[in-house]
Amino acid sequence: MITLQAKGDKPSSAEKLGDLTPLEIEAIDLFISFLRMIGMPKSVGEIYGLLFASTRPIAMDELINRLHISSGAASQGLKLLRELGAVKTVYIPGARKDHYTADLELSRFATVFIKEELHPRLSRGLERVRRMEELLAEFPASEQKAASERLTKLRHWLEKGDTMLPWIIEFLKT
C-alpha cells in the first residue's frame, strides 16, 4: 500500500482513498478510547472518529477503505451509531451510496450509557436488595442485625447513585 504523501501537501489532498491524516488519527484514537469505555468495539470508535474529523459526508466504502475494516464491521457499526442518533444519513443529490455524518451532540453517548446501562443496573440492583431484605427475615436473630445494616447501606448507595443520574444527564446536555 502507498503511504507516501508529497512533502508540501496540506491535508485533505491525500484523503478519499488515501491514508489517514494526522488529525484524523488523533480523532479516531480519542473516540476509540471513549467509546470503548461505554462498551463499544474498536471499529465503532474508528467510524465515529473518522466521521467526526471529516466535515464532508462519507460513504460506507470510504470508511472501509480508509479504516481498513470489513464491510460487516462498517455496516454494523453504522447501524449501531445510527440507532444511537450519533450518526446521520445525509442526502446527496445524485449519489448512489448512502453518506454519513457525525452528529455532534456528544452528550448523547453519556446519556445513552446512563439510560441503557447504568440506570437499569441500579434498578435491578435495588430490586435485588429488596429481595435480599426479605430473605433476611428467615435468618437467626444473631445474624440479622449486621446483615441488615449492610443491606440498608447498599440500598442507600444505590438510591443515591440513581438520584444522581438525571442531574448528570442534565448537566452534560446544556
Added chain:
Amino acid sequence: MITLQAKGDKPSSAEKLGDLTPLEIEAIDLFISFLRMIGMPKSVGEIYGLLFASTRPIAMDELINRLHISSGAASQGLKLLRELGAVKTVYIPGARKDHYTADLELSRFATVFIKEELHPRLSRGLERVRRMEELLAEFPASEQKAASERLTKLRHWLEKGDTMLPWIIEFLKT
C-alpha cells in the same frame, strides 16, 4: 457434589463448605454486574459479593470451594480488591490462613473508576484536542472554520465532563 439442604434449615448452617445460600447468590449476582461495569472480571465480583454477604471473615480456601473458582483467580482477585481497599485482611487469633472481609465503603468502586479510568481519559482527550487544534493551523482556510468549531465543541465537552468528576466523587462519598 452435595446440594441438599435439610428442609427446616435456616441459612448459615449449610455454609462453610456447602453451597451458596439464596441471599449470597443475590449479592454475588449484584456485584458481578456492578463490577463488570467498571471493567472487572466475573471472579472479582463473585469474591466481593460473597464477602459482602458474609458477616464473618472468610479464608481463601473457602472462597475457592464455595465459589468454585481456581486458586489463581482467588489469589489475584483478592489482591486486586485489597489494592483497591475494598477488602481487608482480618487478624484472627490462632488462625493459620488469612481471613478477609468486605470493606463497606461502596463509593470506593466508583471513585477508583473515576480517578483511574475516567479522569485520565478525559485528560488525555484534552491533550489530544489541543494537538488537533495545532494541526488544524496547516489546513486550507476553507476547511478551518467547520473543523475548528467541532474541536471547540469537543474540548468544551471534555472540560465540562472533567469538572463534574470531583462533584460526583464528593456526592457519593457523603
Added chain:
DNA sequence: CATTTGTTTCATTTTTTATTGAAATATTAA
C-alpha cells in the same frame, strides 16, 4: 426486468480477556 451497485446478515475465524492449575515461593508449626 435484467444487471450492476450497494448493504446487511451471519457462520467462521481471529483477537482479546479471563480462568485454570501445577510449580515456585512464602509462611507457620512442630
Added chain:
DNA sequence: TTAATATTTCAATAAAAAATGAAACAAATG
C-alpha cells in the same frame, strides 16, 4: 531445621468479544 500448610505466579487453556468476508438481499440504473 524440616515438614506441613498457605499463597502467588504464570504458561497453557478456555471463554467471550470482535472482525471477517462470502452469500443473501435490496435498490437503483438503463
